[in-house]
Amino acid sequence: MQGDSQVVTITVSDPAPFIARDIANTTANVFKREIVEIMSMNNVKILAEATAYEFQSPQH
Structure with missing residues (x-):
């Protein structure tokens, strides 16, 4: 249900934007797998x- x-x-903050992207996406995928x-x-x-x-x- 939506409610x-x-x-x-x-x-994720990292001086290298591609590393920050990879860390964020990996974290999301691990969370999705493990939360089950x-x-x-x-x-x-x-x-x-x-x-x-x-x-x-970087975004502040």
Whole structure:
């Protein structure tokens, strides 16, 4: 049900934007896989994957 929905936001800071992107996406995928065992949830979805661009500056 939509009323029972929860959103988890993953934020990663790293001087290299591509490394930050990879850490965020890996963390999200591991969470999605492991939450099934931790909380018996099988309907977890990743709403948006992290992206990175060359010469991207960190968000504050």
